[in-house]
Amino acid sequence: MTDLEAPEKANEKKDSDKKAKRGEELKSIAWTLLLILFLRGFVAEPFKIPSGSMIPTLLIGDHLFVAKSSYDLGIPFTNLKLFHIADPKRGDVVVFEYPNNEANPSKEGQYYIKRLIGLPGDRITVRGGVPHFDEEQTKVEAVALAKPLPFSLRGFQPNPNHSFFLEQLPDAAVPHWVQRYPYRIPDLVRAKDELRSETGQDCIDVGKSALNLAPIAPTLLNEICQFTVPPEHFFFMGDNRDDSADSREWGFVHRKLLKGRALFIWLSLLQESSGPDEGGPILRWSRLGLGIK
Numbered sequence: 001m002t003d004l005e006a007p008e009k010a011n012e013k014k015d016s017d018k019k020a021k022r023g024e025e026l027k028s029i030a031w032t033l034l035l036i037l038f039l040r041g042f043v044a045e046p047f048k049i050p051s052g053s054m055i056p057t058l059l060i061g062d063h064l065f066v067a068k069s070s071y072d073l074g075i076p077f078t079n080l081k082l083f084h085i086a087d088p089k090r091g092d093v094v095v096f097e098y099p100n101n102e103a104n105p106s107k108e109g110q111y112y113i114k115r116l117i118g119l120p121g122d123r124i125t126v127r128g129g130v131p132h133f134d135e136e137q138t139k140v141e142a143v144a145l146a147k148p149l150p151f152s153l154r155g156f157q158p159n160p161n162h163s164f165f166l167e168q169l170p171d172a173a174v175p176h177w178v179q180r181y182p183y184r185i186p187d188l189v190r191a192k193d194e195l196r197s198e199t200g201q202d203c204i205d206v207g208k209s210a211l212n213l214a215p216i217a218p219t220l221l222n223e224i225c226q227f228t229v230p231p232e233h234f235f236f237m238g239d240n241r242d243d244s245a246d247s248r249e250w251g252f253v254h255r256k257l258l259k260g261r262a263l264f265i266w267l268s269l270l271q272e273s274s275g276p277d278e279g280g281p282i283l284r285w286s287r288l289g290l291g292i293k
Contacts, residue, residue, distance in 0.1 A: 045259070046266070047095055047111065053238035053245065054113060056156045056164060056177050057093065057292065061281070063267035064292060066095045070261035079256045088234060088255075091172030092116045093262040093292050096236075101251045102210045113262060114246050115176065117169065118235030125203075126224035126248060128188070129180065129241045133170055141168040142178070153177060155268060155287040174293050181242040184219055191217040201225065206235075207251025221248040234258075262292040 049062040058064070071088050072081040079097065088094065098110040117131050118124050125132045131140055145164035149156060158164060163182050168175040192202045194217075203225040209216045222242065229235050233252035238244025247253065268287035271280070 047113065047262075049113065052243065053240050054093070054115070055179050055240040056153050056158070057115075057239045058113070058262075058265075059156060059268065059284075059287070061269040061271075061284070062265050062287065063269075064265050065263045066260040067263050068260045071258055072255070081256055088116055088119070088258065088261075089171075089173070090116055090119055091169050091174065091176060094234075094236070095259040095262060096253050097257040097259065099251060099253050099257060101207065104210075111259065112236075112246075114236035114238050114244070116234055117237045117247075118229040120229050120231050120233060122229045122235070123226060124224075124229070124235060125226040126222060127203075129222035130167075131169075131237070140170070141175075142166065143175075145177070150177075152290070152293060154290055155284040176239060176293060179240045179242075184242055187217070188219045188222055191219050192223060195220060195223075206248060209248070210250035224248050232256075264292060265290045 045066050045068055047064055047066050049058045049060055049064070052060055069085055070092075071084070071086055073083040073085055092115070093113065094116050095111055095113045098107050098112050100107045123134055130142070133140075142165040145158075145166065149158070161181075161183060163180045165178045165180065166175045167178045195204070196202045203223040204216060204220050206224050206227045209218075209221060219242075227235075230252060232255045234255070235247045235252055237246045237248065265287050266289070268284035268290075269281040270284055271282055
C-alpha cells in the first residue's frame with residue numbers, strides 16, 4: 001500500500017462512520033416522532049384552557065392532560081371510532097369538538113371543555129341555572145362554599161361579588177364547584193317576564209339560541225324547557241354557570257365528537273398573554289398536579 005492510499009482508506013472509513021451515525025440519528029428521530037404521535041393519538045394529549053367558562057374548577061392559563069382512550073378508541077386525528085372502551089359518566093370533565101349545529105365556519109374544528117350533565121335518555125329542565133332531572137324535577141344538591149378555600153381550588157382567587165356552591169349531580173362520583181353571579185338575578189326576572197308576555201312561556205328550548213331563530217337575552221340560558229337527551233348524545237354545562245357557552249346555547253354533543261376526559265393540570269400560568277411591560281406569565285405552583293374533578 002502506498003503512502004497516498006492509507007489516508008484515502010481512513011477518510012472513506014470516517015465518511016462511512018458518519019453516514020452510519022447520521023442514519024442512526026434519523027432512525028431515532030423517526031421512532032420518537034412515531035411514539036409522540038401514538039401517545040397523542042391514543043393515550044393522552046395536552047390542552048390549554050383559553051376561557052373562564054369552567055371557573056372555579058379550571059382557570060384561564062391551566063394546561064391539562066386529557067385521556068384520549070377514556071371512552072372510545074378511534075383513528076387518530078379523525079372522528080372515526082373503532083371500539084367502545086367505557087361510557088362517559090355524569091360529572092366527567094370532557095374535551096370535545098364543537099358540534100357546530102349552526103354551521104358556523106369560524107367554529108369548525110374548535111375544541112371545548114365542559115362538564116357532562118346529561119346522559120342519553122335523561123329528561124332535564126334548567127331552572128335558575130340549576131339542572132333538574134326526571135319527571136319529579138329533582139333538583140341537584142348544592143352547598144355554599146365555606147372558607148378557607150378547599151384543597152381542590154388551589155390557586156383560585158374568588159371574586160367577592162360571586163357565589164360558589166358545591167354541586168352534587170345524580171349518580172356522580174364526586175361533587176364539583178360552581179360559580180354563580182347573584183347580581184344577575186334581577187336581569188333574569190325581567191327577561192322571563194318579557195318572554196312570558198311575548199310567547200306565553202317562561203323558558204327557552206335547548207340549543208336554539210345559537211341558531212339565531214329569534215333574539216334571546218343571554219340570561220335566559222338559565223331557563224331551559226324540559227328536554228330529553230337523544231341517543232348517542234350528551235348535554236354539557238360549564239361550571240361558571242352564568243358565563244358559559246354550552247349545550248344550553250348550542251345543543252347536544254354526539255359521542256363521536258368526544259376527545260377524552262380531563263385528568264390533571266400539568267402547568268398553570270397566570271397572565272399568559274401579558275406583554276413584555278407587564279412582566280410576563282406567572283407560574284401557579286399550587287395548581288401543578290391538581291386532579292380534575
